Amino acid sequence: MSKGVKTWVMAALIAVAGAAQADGVSVERDAYTLKAEQAGTGPVVVFESGFGQGPDVWKDVIAALGSGYRGITYARAGQGGSGSDGQAKTIDAHLSDLGAVISNLAPADKVILVGHSYGGLLATEFARRHPERLQGLVLVDPTTIGQRHALKQADSARVQADDAKLLGILPPTLAADYQTLVAQLDAPDAATPRTMPDVPVALLTSTQVAAKPFVLEETVQGKAVWKAQHAMLFAGFARGSHRYFATGHNIHREDPAAIVDAIRTVTDSAASAVH
Known part of the structure; x- marks a missing residue:
């Protein structure tokens, strides 16, 4: 049995042994409701998905973690079962929603x-602004500012x-969010390096160059920029x-x-x- 097959078999066994029933929870915002799920008990792990991705992308990771952790996932505004006020969401707006999820579901816990991809950018920015709320940070092939x-x-x-x-294939709501995000990342101040908080971090970077690259990041040239960032x-x-x-980019799905x-x-x- 190859090492890769062994890893998947072990992950499957852990998932069967440690799977827990997820509880649906609503997080009320001023003009809409976010739908979240939580399962397990123990250290609290909050998952932030990539752009346009729902919380289900983390199911294999959460199952493999087992019931010894409390995993929290949610759908961002306008996605999945979460509502929206109809406005395109800025980074700050998404950070505010993330903060509300953490405050509501883990008010007394670090x-x-x-975070994966765009969710990694949100996780990084949240950590910079609220380091006191975090035990640590896991960045899965994150977007950088x-x-x-x-x-x-x-x-x-x-x-x-x-x-x-991308704008030609995204649904209208996501296209509006994408245009808003691009405008923020193209702003001059986005090129200024940020000061990072003193929290432990695990950063995971994908290195695979696509046989048929869809975007620049999947090319040899783009991957070199990605790794340097x-x-x-x-x-x-x-x-x-x-x-x-x-x-590829979805490390959490290829190698949970x-x-x-x-x-x-x-x-x-x-x-x-702490000790």
Whole structure:
């Protein structure tokens, strides 16, 4: 049996042994309701999905974590069962919603915040603004605040073409959110490096170049920019780990055990810091 097959078999066995029934929870906002789910007991892990992705993408990770952690997932405004006020959402608006989920479902706990792609950007920014609420941070192939500036320096025409292609296939609500996000990441201040908080971090970076790249980030040139952005991001943290994986962008779906290992490592690091 190959190492990869063994990993998947072990993950499946852990999932069967540790699966817990998820409880649906509503988080009320001023003009809409966010739908969240939580399962398990123990250290609280809050998951933030990538752009346009729902909370179900974390189900294999949560199952493999087992009932010894309390996993919290939710759908961002306008997605899944969550409502919306009809306005395109800025980074700040999404951070406010994330803060409400944490405050409502884990008011007395420091949480481990896990974010993928755009969710990784949100997790990073939340950590910068509210480090006192976190035990640690797990960033799964995250978007960085300065990546569009770096990608435009590499190939501005390709970035514009990718934007047009994405806007042509996204549903209207997500297209509006994407345009708002792009405007924020293209702003001059997005190129300024951010100061990172003193929390343990586990950063996971994908290295696979797509056989038929859909966007610049999947090309050899784009992947070099991506890795450089992640190296710069990690350099801003005082403690943690940065690992590379020969997978595509969705590491948590291709290798959920890697995310479980990262969560446990961050948990242990936070615990050792206390003692």
